Amino acid sequence: MLHLTIDGVSINVPAGTTVLEAARGMGEYVPTLCWHPNLTPANACRACVVEIEGSRALVSSCSRQAEDGMVVKTKTERVHNARQVIAELLTSTNNTASAGDLQELVSHTAANTLRFAGGETWEQPLRDDNNLFVRNYDACILCYRCVEACGVDVQNTFAIAVAGRGFDAHIDTGFDRPLPESDCVFCGNCVEVCPTGALLDKKEYELRQSGRWEEQDITTTRTTCSYCGVGCELELHVMDNQVVKVTSPEDNPITHGMLCVKGRYGYEYVQVHEDITEPAP
Ligand code: SF4
Ligand code: SF4
Numbered sequence: 001m002l003h004l005t006i007d008g009v010s011i012n013v014p015a016g017t018t019v020l021e022a023a024r025g026m027g028e029y030v031p032t033l034c035w036h037p038n039l040t041p042a043n044a045c046r047a048c049v050v051e052i053e054g055s056r057a058l059v060s061s062c063s064r065q066a067e068d069g070m071v072v073k074t075k076t077e078r079v080h081n082a083r084q085v086i087a088e089l090l091t092s093t094n095n096t097a098s099a100g101d102l103q104e105l106v107s108h109t110a111a112n113t114l115r116f117a118g119g120e121t122w123e124q125p126l127r128d129d130n131n132l133f134v135r136n137y138d139a140c141i142l143c144y145r146c147v148e149a150c151g152v153d154v155q156n157t158f159a160i161a162v163a164g165r166g167f168d169a170h171i172d173t174g175f176d177r178p179l180p181e182s183d184c185v186f187c188g189n190c191v192e193v194c195p196t197g198a199l200l201d202k203k204e205y206e207l208r209q210s211g212r213w214e215e216q217d218i219t220t221t222r223t224t225c226s227y228c229g230v231g232c233e234l235e236l237h238v239m240d241n242q243v244v245k246v247t248s249p250e251d252n253p254i255t256h257g258m259l260c261v262k263g264r265y266g267y268e269y270v271q272v273h274e275d276i277t278e279p280a281p
Contacts, residue, residue, distance in 0.1 A: 004070040019061035019072055020048055028074050031083060031105045033090075034143035035062040036193050038256040039153045042144035047105055049082050050074045058082055084109035092116035095138040098197030102141065120167065129178035132265050133191050134205045135171075139198040142169055146190035146199060154258050159184040188264040192247060192257055201265075203244055214239060222249070225263040230254070232263050243267045 001012045006023050013022045018041075023030045033045035041063035049058035053071035058079065061072075073079065087106045091113040096102050106113060127135040142162065150160050159182045163172035173182035191199040200208075207213040218239045225232045232255045237245040246264050250257035 002066050002068045002070075004066050004068070004072065006072045007074055013066050015065075017066045019050060019052070019059070019064045019066055019070070022066050023050070023061060023072065023074050029108065030061055030074055031101065031108065032062055033101050033105070033141060033195060034145060036145050036195075038250065038258075039145055039148045039193065042148060044142060044144045045086065047083055047086055049079060051076050051079055080109060084111045087111035088113065088115045090141050092119060093122045094141055094196075095136075096141070096196065098139060099141065099195060101195050122167075122170075124170075127178075128202075130180050130186070131202060132186050132261075133188060133199055133201050135179075136198050136200065137170060139196045140171060141196055141198075142171070143195060145193040145195065146171060149189040149193045149258070150184075154189050154256075155185070155187055157183055157185055157187075160190065186261045186265065187259065188261065189258045192259075192264075201245055207239075207244060213244075218244065225259075227260075227262040227266065232259060234259070234263060236267070242271055 002015055003012050006026060009026060011022060011026060020030055031047045033047045034042045035048060043060045043063050046060060048061045050061045051073040052059045087109050088111045090096060090102060091106060124137040147160055147162060149155060151158050160171050160173055162169055164170050173179060191201055204213060218237050221236045223234050223236060225234050233248055233252045235247045235249060236243050246267050248255040248257050248259050
Protein backbone atom coordinates (compact mmCIF):
# COMPACT_ATOMS: atom_id res chain seq x y z
CA MET A 1 0.00 0.00 0.00
CA LEU A 2 1.05 3.58 -0.68
CA HIS A 3 0.33 6.49 1.60
CA LEU A 4 -0.47 9.87 0.04
CA THR A 5 -2.36 13.08 0.74
CA ILE A 6 -5.09 14.42 -1.53
CA ASP A 7 -6.57 17.84 -0.74
CA GLY A 8 -5.28 17.52 2.81
CA VAL A 9 -6.78 14.08 3.45
CA SER A 10 -4.43 11.14 4.05
CA ILE A 11 -5.28 7.95 2.22
CA ASN A 12 -3.77 4.54 1.48
CA VAL A 13 -4.08 3.02 -1.99
CA PRO A 14 -2.65 -0.13 -3.56
CA ALA A 15 0.49 0.27 -5.67
CA GLY A 16 -0.45 0.82 -9.32
CA THR A 17 -3.39 3.08 -8.51
CA THR A 18 -3.44 6.27 -10.58
CA VAL A 19 -3.87 9.67 -8.98
CA LEU A 20 -7.20 9.95 -10.82
CA GLU A 21 -8.45 6.67 -9.34
CA ALA A 22 -7.27 7.66 -5.88
CA ALA A 23 -8.93 11.09 -6.04
CA ARG A 24 -12.18 9.77 -7.47
CA GLY A 25 -12.14 7.01 -4.89
CA MET A 26 -12.37 9.72 -2.23
CA GLY A 27 -15.29 11.35 -4.05
CA GLU A 28 -13.32 14.25 -5.56
CA TYR A 29 -14.53 15.73 -8.85
CA VAL A 30 -11.77 15.21 -11.42
CA PRO A 31 -13.08 15.66 -14.97
CA THR A 32 -11.86 13.61 -17.91
CA LEU A 33 -12.57 13.82 -21.63
CA CYS A 34 -10.01 11.59 -23.34
CA TRP A 35 -9.62 9.04 -20.54
CA HIS A 36 -11.61 5.81 -20.88
CA PRO A 37 -11.48 2.93 -18.37
CA ASN A 38 -10.63 0.36 -21.05
CA LEU A 39 -8.08 2.35 -23.07
CA THR A 40 -4.50 3.46 -22.46
CA PRO A 41 -4.45 7.09 -21.24
CA ALA A 42 -3.63 9.34 -24.18
CA ASN A 43 -2.96 12.50 -22.15
CA ALA A 44 -4.69 14.45 -24.89
CA CYS A 45 -7.30 16.62 -23.20
CA ARG A 46 -5.55 17.73 -19.97
CA ALA A 47 -8.91 18.13 -18.22
CA CYS A 48 -7.81 15.88 -15.36
CA VAL A 49 -4.77 17.96 -14.37
CA VAL A 50 -3.90 18.36 -10.71
CA GLU A 51 -1.09 19.98 -8.73
CA ILE A 52 1.50 17.65 -7.24
CA GLU A 53 3.94 19.07 -4.73
CA GLY A 54 7.40 19.21 -6.30
CA SER A 55 6.12 19.24 -9.91
CA ARG A 56 6.55 22.53 -11.74
CA ALA A 57 3.83 21.82 -14.31
CA LEU A 58 0.32 20.58 -13.75
CA VAL A 59 0.15 16.79 -14.00
CA SER A 60 -2.35 14.58 -15.85
CA SER A 61 -3.84 12.51 -13.05
CA CYS A 62 -5.18 9.79 -15.39
CA SER A 63 -1.73 8.56 -16.33
CA ARG A 64 0.29 9.43 -13.24
CA GLN A 65 0.59 6.61 -10.73
CA ALA A 66 0.28 7.41 -7.06
CA GLU A 67 3.55 7.43 -5.11
CA ASP A 68 4.34 7.08 -1.45
CA GLY A 69 4.37 10.49 0.25
CA MET A 70 2.77 12.30 -2.71
CA VAL A 71 0.89 15.50 -1.91
CA VAL A 72 -1.87 16.16 -4.45
CA LYS A 73 -4.18 19.16 -4.81
CA THR A 74 -7.18 18.86 -7.10
CA LYS A 75 -9.04 22.07 -6.30
CA THR A 76 -6.56 24.94 -6.53
CA GLU A 77 -7.16 28.11 -8.54
CA ARG A 78 -4.46 27.08 -10.99
CA VAL A 79 -6.18 23.74 -11.62
CA HIS A 80 -9.56 25.43 -11.98
CA ASN A 81 -8.19 28.00 -14.47
CA ALA A 82 -6.53 25.33 -16.59
CA ARG A 83 -9.73 23.29 -16.82
CA GLN A 84 -11.82 26.36 -17.52
CA VAL A 85 -9.61 27.44 -20.44
CA ILE A 86 -9.71 23.91 -21.90
CA ALA A 87 -13.51 24.03 -21.81
CA GLU A 88 -13.54 27.51 -23.36
CA LEU A 89 -11.15 26.61 -26.17
CA LEU A 90 -12.96 23.39 -27.07
CA THR A 91 -16.39 25.00 -27.09
CA SER A 92 -15.15 27.88 -29.25
CA THR A 93 -13.99 25.66 -32.11
CA ASN A 94 -16.31 22.65 -31.97
CA ASN A 95 -19.97 21.79 -32.09
CA THR A 96 -20.16 20.33 -28.60
CA ALA A 97 -23.91 20.12 -28.01
CA SER A 98 -23.80 16.31 -27.86
CA ALA A 99 -20.60 16.08 -25.80
CA GLY A 100 -21.96 15.30 -22.33
CA ASP A 101 -18.65 15.19 -20.43
CA LEU A 102 -17.54 18.47 -21.98
CA GLN A 103 -20.83 20.13 -21.14
CA GLU A 104 -20.38 18.98 -17.56
CA LEU A 105 -16.86 20.47 -17.54
CA VAL A 106 -18.26 23.75 -18.87
CA SER A 107 -20.84 23.97 -16.15
CA HIS A 108 -18.50 22.80 -13.37
CA THR A 109 -15.83 25.39 -14.24
CA ALA A 110 -18.37 28.12 -15.13
CA ALA A 111 -16.56 28.42 -18.46
CA ASN A 112 -17.46 31.32 -20.72
CA THR A 113 -18.18 29.51 -24.00
CA LEU A 114 -18.17 32.82 -25.88
CA ARG A 115 -14.76 33.92 -24.61
CA PHE A 116 -12.95 32.86 -27.79
CA ALA A 117 -15.98 33.04 -30.10
CA GLY A 118 -15.48 34.58 -33.51
CA GLY A 119 -12.20 32.81 -34.25
CA GLU A 120 -11.56 29.92 -36.59
CA THR A 121 -13.86 26.92 -36.14
CA TRP A 122 -13.47 23.31 -37.10
CA GLU A 123 -16.42 22.99 -39.48
CA GLN A 124 -16.56 19.77 -41.42
CA PRO A 125 -19.07 18.15 -43.77
CA LEU A 126 -20.86 15.11 -42.36
CA ARG A 127 -19.16 11.95 -43.56
CA ASP A 128 -21.99 9.56 -44.40
CA ASP A 129 -20.35 6.92 -46.56
CA ASN A 130 -21.61 3.58 -45.23
CA ASN A 131 -24.69 1.92 -43.77
CA LEU A 132 -23.45 1.50 -40.21
CA PHE A 133 -22.17 4.76 -38.73
CA VAL A 134 -21.65 8.41 -39.60
CA ARG A 135 -18.72 10.68 -38.77
CA ASN A 136 -19.40 14.25 -37.79
CA TYR A 137 -15.96 15.70 -37.11
CA ASP A 138 -17.46 19.09 -36.26
CA ALA A 139 -17.92 17.56 -32.83
CA CYS A 140 -14.50 15.89 -32.62
CA ILE A 141 -12.30 17.09 -29.76
CA LEU A 142 -9.32 14.94 -30.83
CA CYS A 143 -9.41 12.84 -27.72
CA TYR A 144 -7.67 9.95 -29.56
CA ARG A 145 -10.06 7.37 -28.11
CA CYS A 146 -11.20 6.14 -31.54
CA VAL A 147 -7.61 5.83 -32.75
CA GLU A 148 -6.68 3.79 -29.70
CA ALA A 149 -9.73 1.54 -30.03
CA CYS A 150 -8.93 0.95 -33.69
CA GLY A 151 -5.25 0.32 -32.89
CA VAL A 152 -3.35 -1.69 -30.32
CA ASP A 153 -5.77 -1.19 -27.45
CA VAL A 154 -8.59 -3.19 -29.04
CA GLN A 155 -9.03 -3.80 -32.72
CA ASN A 156 -5.51 -3.79 -34.19
CA THR A 157 -6.90 -2.62 -37.52
CA PHE A 158 -5.28 0.82 -37.69
CA ALA A 159 -7.86 2.16 -40.14
CA ILE A 160 -7.73 5.67 -38.64
CA ALA A 161 -5.03 7.93 -37.27
CA VAL A 162 -4.47 11.56 -36.36
CA ALA A 163 -3.15 13.45 -39.38
CA GLY A 164 -2.07 17.08 -39.72
CA ARG A 165 -0.54 19.38 -37.16
CA GLY A 166 -1.79 22.16 -34.95
CA PHE A 167 -5.23 23.44 -35.88
CA ASP A 168 -5.27 21.11 -38.92
CA ALA A 169 -4.88 17.96 -36.80
CA HIS A 170 -7.79 15.64 -37.53
CA ILE A 171 -8.87 12.00 -37.59
CA ASP A 172 -8.11 10.57 -41.01
CA THR A 173 -8.66 7.28 -42.82
CA GLY A 174 -5.58 7.91 -44.99
CA PHE A 175 -5.99 10.55 -47.71
CA ASP A 176 -9.50 11.14 -46.31
CA ARG A 177 -10.82 8.08 -48.13
CA PRO A 178 -14.40 6.98 -47.53
CA LEU A 179 -14.46 4.33 -44.80
CA PRO A 180 -15.45 1.47 -47.15
CA GLU A 181 -12.25 2.13 -49.11
CA SER A 182 -10.11 2.14 -45.96
CA ASP A 183 -8.99 -0.78 -43.80
CA CYS A 184 -12.04 -0.39 -41.55
CA VAL A 185 -13.79 -3.63 -40.59
CA PHE A 186 -16.84 -1.79 -39.18
CA CYS A 187 -16.58 -3.18 -35.68
CA GLY A 188 -17.94 0.12 -34.36
CA ASN A 189 -15.57 0.12 -31.40
CA CYS A 190 -14.54 3.67 -32.27
CA VAL A 191 -18.22 4.66 -32.08
CA GLU A 192 -18.51 2.94 -28.70
CA VAL A 193 -15.73 5.00 -27.11
CA CYS A 194 -16.36 8.38 -28.77
CA PRO A 195 -17.31 10.83 -25.98
CA THR A 196 -18.81 13.59 -28.12
CA GLY A 197 -21.22 12.04 -30.59
CA ALA A 198 -18.80 12.78 -33.44
CA LEU A 199 -19.18 9.10 -34.30
CA LEU A 200 -22.74 7.85 -34.21
CA ASP A 201 -24.48 4.67 -35.34
CA LYS A 202 -26.45 5.39 -38.50
CA LYS A 203 -29.72 4.20 -37.01
CA GLU A 204 -29.33 6.47 -33.99
CA TYR A 205 -28.25 9.37 -36.22
CA GLU A 206 -31.31 9.00 -38.47
CA LEU A 207 -33.71 8.70 -35.53
CA ARG A 208 -32.18 11.76 -33.88
CA GLN A 209 -32.34 13.75 -37.12
CA SER A 210 -36.04 12.98 -37.51
CA GLY A 211 -36.74 13.74 -33.84
CA ARG A 212 -37.71 10.15 -33.08
CA TRP A 213 -34.85 9.22 -30.70
CA GLU A 214 -36.51 9.20 -27.29
CA GLU A 215 -33.89 8.29 -24.71
CA GLN A 216 -36.48 7.89 -21.96
CA ASP A 217 -38.41 5.30 -24.02
CA ILE A 218 -35.42 3.06 -24.62
CA THR A 219 -35.16 -0.11 -22.56
CA THR A 220 -32.05 -2.28 -22.46
CA THR A 221 -31.99 -6.05 -22.26
CA ARG A 222 -28.89 -8.12 -21.73
CA THR A 223 -28.45 -11.22 -23.82
CA THR A 224 -25.78 -13.37 -25.42
CA CYS A 225 -24.60 -12.91 -28.99
CA SER A 226 -25.47 -15.98 -31.01
CA TYR A 227 -23.08 -15.47 -33.90
CA CYS A 228 -20.06 -17.43 -32.65
CA GLY A 229 -18.78 -19.54 -29.77
CA VAL A 230 -17.23 -16.62 -27.86
CA GLY A 231 -20.74 -15.71 -26.71
CA CYS A 232 -20.19 -12.00 -26.02
CA GLU A 233 -22.65 -10.28 -23.72
CA LEU A 234 -24.88 -7.85 -25.59
CA GLU A 235 -27.12 -5.02 -24.49
CA LEU A 236 -30.07 -4.57 -26.83
CA HIS A 237 -31.43 -1.03 -26.79
CA VAL A 238 -35.09 -1.28 -27.74
CA MET A 239 -37.53 1.47 -28.66
CA ASP A 240 -41.06 0.89 -30.00
CA ASN A 241 -40.37 -2.85 -29.95
CA GLN A 242 -37.47 -2.38 -32.36
CA VAL A 243 -33.80 -2.88 -31.63
CA VAL A 244 -32.21 0.52 -32.31
CA LYS A 245 -28.70 -0.09 -31.04
CA VAL A 246 -26.47 -2.86 -29.69
CA THR A 247 -23.66 -2.40 -27.21
CA SER A 248 -21.78 -4.55 -24.71
CA PRO A 249 -21.37 -3.59 -21.04
CA GLU A 250 -18.19 -1.59 -20.45
CA ASP A 251 -17.47 -3.62 -17.31
CA ASN A 252 -17.83 -7.02 -18.99
CA PRO A 253 -14.52 -8.81 -18.30
CA ILE A 254 -14.41 -10.40 -21.77
CA THR A 255 -15.63 -7.70 -24.14
CA HIS A 256 -14.78 -4.58 -22.13
CA GLY A 257 -17.60 -3.00 -24.13
CA MET A 258 -16.09 -3.93 -27.50
CA LEU A 259 -17.74 -6.09 -30.19
CA CYS A 260 -17.25 -7.22 -33.77
CA VAL A 261 -19.31 -6.04 -36.73
CA LYS A 262 -21.75 -8.95 -36.46
CA GLY A 263 -22.52 -8.53 -32.78
CA ARG A 264 -22.84 -4.76 -32.95
CA TYR A 265 -24.60 -4.26 -36.26
CA GLY A 266 -25.97 -7.63 -37.41
CA TYR A 267 -29.32 -7.37 -35.66
CA GLU A 268 -31.77 -6.21 -38.34
CA TYR A 269 -32.77 -9.78 -39.13
CA VAL A 270 -34.55 -10.17 -35.80
CA GLN A 271 -37.11 -7.55 -36.81
CA VAL A 272 -37.89 -8.76 -40.32
CA HIS A 273 -41.24 -10.49 -40.11
CA GLU A 274 -41.92 -11.51 -43.70
CA ASP A 275 -41.45 -15.18 -44.48
CA ILE A 276 -38.30 -15.75 -46.47
CA THR A 277 -39.11 -18.25 -49.18
CA GLU A 278 -36.01 -17.97 -51.35
CA PRO A 279 -32.32 -17.73 -50.59
CA ALA A 280 -30.80 -14.32 -51.12
CA PRO A 281 -29.24 -13.96 -54.57
S1 SF4 B 1 -15.22 0.64 -37.06
FE1 SF4 B 1 -13.55 -0.56 -36.10
S2 SF4 B 1 -12.06 -0.84 -37.77
FE2 SF4 B 1 -13.45 0.81 -38.44
S3 SF4 B 1 -12.41 2.71 -37.82
FE3 SF4 B 1 -13.80 2.13 -36.12
S4 SF4 B 1 -12.52 0.89 -34.71
FE4 SF4 B 1 -11.43 1.03 -36.68
S1 SF4 C 1 -13.99 11.10 -33.30
FE1 SF4 C 1 -14.68 10.95 -31.17
S2 SF4 C 1 -13.32 9.37 -30.29
FE2 SF4 C 1 -12.35 10.08 -32.18
S3 SF4 C 1 -10.95 11.70 -31.54
FE3 SF4 C 1 -12.88 12.68 -32.14
S4 SF4 C 1 -14.05 12.90 -30.23
FE4 SF4 C 1 -12.41 11.41 -29.85
